[in-house]
Amino acid sequence: MNISEYIDYSLLDSTASEHDIIQLCHEAVQSNFHSICINSCYVALAKQFLEGTGVKISTVVGFPLGAASTKSKIFEAQQAINDGASEIEMVINLGLLKSRNYVSVLKDITDVKMAIGNIPLKVIIEISELNKNEIVKICEICLDARADFIKTSTGFSKNGATFTAVKMIKKIVRDNTKIVASGSIEDYETSIKFIEVGADRVETSSNIMATNKAQQIRNSKIYKQYIENLEKTTTESSLNTVSKA
Missing domain, CATH: 1.20.5 (Single alpha-helices involved in coiled-coils or other helix-helix interfaces)
Known part of the structure; x- marks a missing residue:
């Protein structure tokens, strides 16, 4: 298994400097990672260094809380694509999900997906904030919204990905939507295990x-x-x- 092809190499710290982003790009190219994941303000910078390398640029919208309006998420996503992003990661509106306002949660995801067209959309569900029934429900909503990926975590909450959660999500979505395991994954062996239990990608801030x-x-x-x-x-x-x- 060439695990490098499964890795989204991330740097989402608020203190990340331009030098840090350039270093991230350099390491991603050296290790032949699938993509980097960065905040949208650095997408244009990353594009300069990754042009022609095959490493994709993923960026986050409505991050890390997911409580921004759908219109702002759409604007941020479209601007990021114009700057060179090839994948978009949006955080769900956890408050609306907790309110059981499933129609609004579906609309939030669907509207962003429609706005970005063929660009892959990763929906971050933040598993540490959800119970089992809520995880099942949001997975079903993501399927209805035609999300390309379900991502476990932002990395900014209490806990990150777990093997149990990835197995559960896989059982629900089967092969209809891909899965990104993210949050507190810091070594090679753990990354391999997440892929073995059903993850299609692993996002990590460690090389x-x-x-x-x-x-x-x-x-x-x-x-x-x-x-x-x-x-x-x-x-x-x-x-x-x-x-x-």
């Missing part, structure tokens, strides 16, 4: 490819040291046996 390579190098050094120590011990044991003889 898991570099981390995995570093771990492999460390493990190799540890193994080499182990072999050297084993050979040394064996040699010393042999010498002692000969000496006693």
Whole structure:
């Protein structure tokens, strides 16, 4: 499995500088990640560095609370696309979902999707704020709204993605909508596990490819040291046996 193709490499901190975004782009290209995910103010900057690389640019709208008006989400999404975004991530209106105003939640997602056309739409549902029934309901709404992806979390709430939640979402949507596991995913092994339980993408703020390579190098050094120590011990044991003889 070439896991790099599944990775959305994100940097959504409010303090992220232009230098940080350029570094993010550089690492994404080096690791051949599927995309980067950044705040919309940096989309035009990222486009300059990623042009022709194959790394896509995803940006967030109505982020991180989802409580902005639908019109503002649409405006932000369309502006981001004009600046060079190739994927849009919108946060659902959690308050409306909690109010059981499902028609308005559906309209919010549908209107954004219609406004951006063929551009993939990832709908962030923030699983840590929802109970099981609410997760089921919002997944059904996302299917009706023809969302391209359901994303588990913003990374700004209490908890991020869980294996249980991804399995549940997969059971509901099957292959009709893709899934992005996001939030508190910081290593290569965990990313692999999320893909194995049903995620189509994994969003992480950690360069898991570099981390995995570093771990492999460390493990190799540890193994080499182990072999050297084993050979040394064996040699010393042999010498002692000969000496006693």
